[in-house]
Amino acid sequence: MHDSGSRSHEMSESVVLRTIGGMLIPYILIFGFYVQMHGEIGPGGGFQAGVLVAAAFILHLLLFGRSGTDRWLPRWLVDLSMSLGVLLYAGTGVACMAMGGHFLDYSALDPTHPAEAEALGMTLVEAGVGLTVASVVLTIVRKVQGGTR
Amino acid sequence: MLNFLQPWSLHFPVLLVLIPLLGGVLAPLLGRGSRGWAWAVLTMGFATLIAIEMLLAIRAGGAISYPLGGWPPPFGIELRVDMLSAIVALVVTSVSWIVTIYARRSVQMEIPGDRLGPFWAVWLLAITGLLGIVVSGDAFNVYVLLEISSLTIYGLIAMGRSRDRKALVSAFNYLILGSIGASFILIGIGLLYAHTGTLNMSDLHQRLQANDGGATVLTARAFLLVGLALKMALFPLHFWMPAAYSTAPSAVAGLLSATATKVGIYMAMRFLYTVLPTEGGTLTDPNIWLLGGCAGGAIFYGSIQASRQPSLSLLLGYSSVAQVGYIVLGLAVGHIDAMTGSILHLMFHALMKGGLFLCAGIFLYRLGTNDFTQLAGIGRRMPWTSAAVVLGGLGMIGIPGTAGFISKLHLLRGLFLADYPILAMLVLLGSAMAAIYTWRFVEIAYLKPVPEDAEEILEAPFDMLWPVWLLIGSSLWLGLNPAPVVEIATDAARALLGGGG
Numbered sequence: 001m002h003d004s005g006s007r008s009h010e011m012s013e014s015v016v017l018r019t020i021g022g023m024l025i026p027y028i029l030i031f032g033f034y035v036q037m038h039g040e041i042g043p044g045g046g047f048q049a050g051v052l053v054a055a056a057f058i059l060h061l062l063l064f065g066r067s068g069t070d071r072w073l074p075r076w077l078v079d080l081s082m083s084l085g086v087l088l089y090a091g092t093g094v095a096c097m098a099m100g101g102h103f104l105d106y107s108a109l110d111p112t113h114p115a116e117a118e119a120l121g122m123t124l125v126e127a128g129v130g131l132t133v134a135s136v137v138l139t140i141v142r143k144v145q146g147g148t149r
Numbered sequence: 150m151l152n153f154l155q156p157w158s159l160h161f162p163v164l165l166v167l168i169p170l171l172g173g174v175l176a177p178l179l180g181r182g183s184r185g186w187a188w189a190v191l192t193m194g195f196a197t198l199i200a201i202e203m204l205l206a207i208r209a210g211g212a213i214s215y216p217l218g219g220w221p222p223p224f225g226i227e228l229r230v231d232m233l234s235a236i237v238a239l240v241v242t243s244v245s246w247i248v249t250i251y252a253r254r255s256v257q258m259e260i261p262g263d264r265l266g267p268f269w270a271v272w273l274l275a276i277t278g279l280l281g282i283v284v285s286g287d288a289f290n291v292y293v294l295l296e297i298s299s300l301t302i303y304g305l306i307a308m309g310r311s312r313d314r315k316a317l318v319s320a321f322n323y324l325i326l327g328s329i330g331a332s333f334i335l336i337g338i339g340l341l342y343a344h345t346g347t348l349n350m351s352d353l354h355q356r357l358q359a360n361d362g363g364a365t366v367l368t369a370r371a372f373l374l375v376g377l378a379l380k381m382a383l384f385p386l387h388f389w390m391p392a393a394y395s396t397a398p399s400a401v402a403g404l405l406s407a408t409a410t411k412v413g414i415y416m417a418m419r420f421l422y423t424v425l426p427t428e429g430g431t432l433t434d435p436n437i438w439l440l441g442g443c444a445g446g447a448i449f450y451g452s453i454q455a456s457r458q459p460s461l462s463l464l465l466g467y468s469s470v471a472q473v474g475y476i477v478l479g480l481a482v483g484h485i486d487a488m489t490g491s492i493l494h495l496m497f498h499a500l501m502k503g504g505l506f507l508c509a510g511i512f513l514y515r516l517g518t519n520d521f522t523q524l525a526g527i528g529r530r531m532p533w534t535s536a537a538v539v540l541g542g543l544g545m546i547g548i549p550g551t552a553g554f555i556s557k558l559h560l561l562r563g564l565f566l567a568d569y570p571i572l573a574m575l576v577l578l579g580s581a582m583a584a585i586y587t588w589r590f591v592e593i594a595y596l597k598p599v600p601e602d603a604e605e606i607l608e609a610p611f612d613m614l615w616p617v618w619l620l621i622g623s624s625l626w627l628g629l630n631p632a633p634v635v636e637i638a639t640d641a642a643r644a645l646l647g648g649g650g
Contacts, residue, residue, distance in 0.1 A: 083174040090171055093163075103163040105219035 011065040021063045028056040036130050037123075046126040050133025057134075058141050066145070078135045078142075085132025092124045154202055161203040162215040162228040162284045165238060166277055168196045173273030177266035185269035186253045192273060193246035196280070200242040204235040208637065212644075214286065222286065223349035229286025232641035236492065237415045238283045240499045244407040244620070245276050248503060251616035252400035255510050259312050259398045268308060272404070275301035279412045288338045288424060289348045291416065295334065295380070299327045302409060306397040312513075316396035323389045330379030330386075337373035340365050341424070350424050357426040366426065373420050374439070381413030383477055384447030384470060391454075391466030399510025402462065406469055407503035411495055414476050418491075421480070422645045430646045431483030440481035445575045447474030452582030456589060461509045461519040461538075464586055465502065468545060471579055472498045478572055479560045487563025488642035493634065494556035497544065497624055501553065504620030505541040508534050511609040511617065521589075526599030528591075531608050535594045537621045542587030544624050547580050552628040555635065 012018055029052075036049035061069045093104040101108025106121025157164060172192030176185050207213060212231035216222060222229075230238070249272070260268050278298025285291050303324045309316030342348055344365045345356040357366060375386070382390040390410070394402040421432060432440070451471030458464040476498070479491025511534045512519040512527070528535040544551040547558075557576060564573035608614070627634055 079177065083178055086174040087171065090167055090174075094167065097157075097160050097163075102215065102219045103160065103167070103217055107219070 011068060012063045018063050021059055025056045025060055028059070029053060032056065032134075036126065046129025046131075047133055049126075050130040051137055053130065053134040054137035054141075057138050061138075061141065061145070066142070073138075078138055081131045081135040082139065085128045085130070085135065088128030088131065089125050090128075092121055092128070096121065151198070151202070154199075158202070158206060160215070161199055161206065162213055162230045163217070164199050165196060165203065165242070165284055166281045168192060168199065169273045169277040169280065173270045173277055176269040176273060179266065182265070183253060183257075185266050186249070186256065189249050189269045189273055190246070193242060193249050193276070196276075197239075197242040197246045200235070200239040203230060204239050204637070207232055207235045208640075215284075223347050223352035226290055227286035227349055228284045229350070230284050231644055232637060233415070233418065233492065233645055234283050236496065236637060236641055237411060238280060240411060240496050241276065241279050241283065241408045244499050244503045245404055247616045247619055248400060248403045248407065248507065251403070251507050251510075251613055254610060254613055255400050255514050256398060258514060259400075260308055261311055264308065268305075271301045271304050271308075272401075275305060275404075276408070279408050282412050283415060286350050287348050288341065288350055288353060291419075292331065292335050292338055295331055295416075298409065298412070299331060299380075302405060303327065305401045305405075306393050309397045309401065312398065313396045315392075319389070319392040319396045323393045326379055326386075326389045330376045333372045333376030333379070335376075337369045337371075337376060340369035340372065344369070350419070353424050354426070357424070361426040370425055370436075373425070374436075377413060377417045377420065378443065381410050381417060381477070382470060382473055383443050384450055384474065385443065387447065387451070387470045387473070390470060391458075391463055394466040394469070394506070395460065395462035399462075399506065399513050402465075403503050403506035403510060406465070406506050407499040410469065410473060411499050414473065414480070414495060417477070418480050418645060422483075432481060437481050437483070440477055441569065441572050444474040444478040444481060445572060447471055447477070448575050448579035449582075452579050452586065456582065456586040459520055459522075461512060461521065461524065461590070462506070464590075465505050465509060468583070468586065469498075469502055471583070472502065472545070475557070475560060475576060475579065478576065479563060482564060482567045482569055482572070483646060484563040484567035485639070485642050485646055486559050486566060488646060489635065489638045490556050490558070490560030490563055492638040492641050493559060493631075494553075496634065496638070497552035497556050497627065500620050500624040500627075501541045501544040504617050504624070505538060505545075507613075507617045507620065508538045508541070511613055514613065515606050515609060521593050524590075524593050525597040526594070528594035529599060530606055533614055534609050534617070537614075537617050538590055538594070539587070540621050540625065542583070542590060544621075544628070546583040546587055550625070550628055552624040552631070555628055555631040559635070 032049050032052035035044040035052055036046065038044040057069060057073060060072065096105045096108045097103055099108040104121070104125070106118045107114035108117070109121055110117035169192055172188065176188055179185050179188055203213070207230060212229065214222065215228040217226045217228065220226070256265070256268065275298050278294045278301060281294035282291050282298065285294060303320050306323060307317055307320035338348070341353055341357070344362045345353055347353055347356060379386045394406060397405065448471045451467050451469070451474060455464050455467035455471065458467060472494070476491050476494050479487040479494065509519050511531070512524065515531065516523055544553040547553040557580065561573050561576055564570070564576065
């Protein structure tokens with residue numbers, strides 16, 4: 001709690017907001033993961049899920065301030081996941097190419113079970129999209145909140 | 150072909166986009182110092198290798214089509230690389246590779262240390278977007294990739310703020326104008342899609358050729374022309390460019406002048422000849438006079454403005470306005486020689502203007518400014534850099550023996566054969582005016598005395614100087630041995646005018 005001094009003026013003053021908001025965050029996250037996993041067969045997918053997951057962390061940021069969120073979700077992890085998401089997406093495509101298909105031709109991942117391979121490929125790609133969207137949205141909000149620095 | 154690339158030869162079009170993309174997202178993970186730079190050099194070197202191999206493959210076996218995800222065109226998204234795309238891809242990769250090699254010192258001086266990782270990421274992502282536009286065979290994907298390259302380029306220009314606060318203003322102006330241009334392009338593509346129901350470029354062209362759709366397609370053409378003119382900085386929509394190039398970090402100015410406007414011109418060639426309907430392979434008269442008029446205005450206005458600018462960066466920016474004019478003039482009239490000249494000028498101008506902007510960056514690195522008042526007598530203080538500026542300037546004029554001569558010769562022949570002597574006169578007039586602004590540098594650098602209170606300065610460091618001389622030297626070498634380049638440019642022009650490639 002070495003940073004409690006700087007935290008106090010960023011953190012929301014209202015106990016009600018902090019408590020109710022804190023209770024909501026896990027549900028927003030779960031809904032985000034649901035939309036993520038639902039993506040390849042129904043409405044949803046990485047973009048929507050990424051924004052939902054980011055919304056949970058943005059709510060946390062508003063309630064507990066910058067340093068409060070940094071303890072749960074370190075800055076380096078957010079920076080890393082921006083790159084990791086794209087790597088996951090492109091890596092899936094490159095894996096398809098290495099297995100003899102075209103870029104993002106998922107059925108090449110497992111020629112004996114093309115349907116399962118398509119599902120696997122799509123899930124991986126959507127996960128990459130979700131990871132990048134969530135971390136980029138969070139980063140944008142942080143930058144706007146923190147001025148030009 | 151190099152052996153280790155053999156199994157991947159099918160995938161060259163997509164690799165060309167993937168390599169800088171992966172390089173870009175990995176760059177910020179490498180941390181501070183020169184590591185990001187070394188990584189960018191490695192990435193671009195690899196991309197250049199792919200571009201060379203792809204050009205050779207197309208020269209031997211014709212255009213390459215690549216179905217993304219294995220979905221066949223026109224239903225899936227197609228990457229399509231013909232001779233023109235391969236040439237532009239090679240220009241973009243090779244020049245940006247050389248500019249990247251050059252950029253280490255100037256970027257370390259102009260960009261704060263904690264921004265270096267993101268800087269190289271954005272740098273590589275901008276190149277990713279530009280290469281994506283070049284290889285895409287799908288009109289909507291062109292728009293998406295255009296946005297990728299534009300957004301990253303706004304960021305790159307704004308990073309000039311630690312040297313010059315005005316970079317923020319010019320980046321913002323470019324952001325507004327670039328977004329308007331991109332929206333116009335999107336509206337144009339949307340109208341074409343509404344009329345035909347397809348986004349695949351060759352499919353679009355066939356359908357539009359069969360049924361040119363009256364008002365819808367005419368409106369689409371108008372939106373596309375204005376949007377593309379903004380993106381390639383064609384007079385009178387050029388005004389964002391000199392400000393953006395002179396305030397951006399100097400390496401960024403070199404990169405953009407050699408690649409971004411060139412890709413804009415490539416899009417114009419692609420949309421006007423292989424997407425929108427043509428009349429027996431050429432544009433209609435109103436189109437020719439509109440584009441020719443704008444191009445003529447660009448040559449005249451750009452050259453006049455260039456000869457009265459207070460600094461070398463601004464001079465080069467306005468000179469680029471004029472050079473875009475030459476290229477557009479050649480692509481408008483639809484004669485094979487003029488088109489060849491246009492494509493040649495696109496390549497040569499990338500080499501020469503890239504090299505010249507890097508020279509301006511060297512002056513900035515050593516003197517902290519490249520205002521002409523500070524450059525008096527610089528020819529004796531920094532002989533190698535100044536000589537490179539003069540040789541690049543001679544190329545701009547089109548002195549025999551330089552690359553600029555070869556491209557202007559083709560352009561002039563095409564304009565005369567297509568019976569546009571007025572436009573040909575403009576090319577000659579513009580060349581004479583290029584002599585004026587080049588002479589202005591010669592006079593300041595060699596004939597004026599060194600100011601007495603000038604500090605002792607060294608010639609540029611070798612690792613900045615050799616990329617500059619590589620660019621300027623290769624433009625001279627191509628001026629003396631133009632045959633192979635002229636051959637591939639003629640191939641590309643023929644494919645373009647034959648409608649599709």
